[in-house]
Amino acid sequence: MFFFDVFGWVKNLKDGRVEAILEGNEENVSRLVEWAHAGPANAIVEDVEIRNEKFTGEFSKFDVLY
Structure with a gap:
């Protein structure tokens, strides 16, 4: 999902x-949503369903979990 840059x-x-769980700038996250x-x-x-939480900066990539 790097085309959304999140x-x-x-x-x-x-x-x-x-x-x-998504992190990124507001515009990119909004586009993905x-x-x-x-x-x-x-x-x-x-x-x-969307739940906004405090930005943590803990992610450095986007993973698809199984």
């Missing part, structure tokens, strides 16, 4: 939901 991680949960409302091709997105 850091953190994303993973699929067993119940079909997707969870992510906007994209998440549609999702990738063939995805069915029912809801996007």
Whole structure:
């Protein structure tokens, strides 16, 4: 997801939901969140829930966790 220039991680949960932690500048994170409302091709997105937290700077890359 470097095309969004954000850091953190994303993973699929067993119940079909997707969870992510994102860090980056506000514009880039907002672009990724906007994209998440549609999702990738063939995805069915029912809801996007956002929780803002304090920036920690702990991430230096973006990982897809399994």
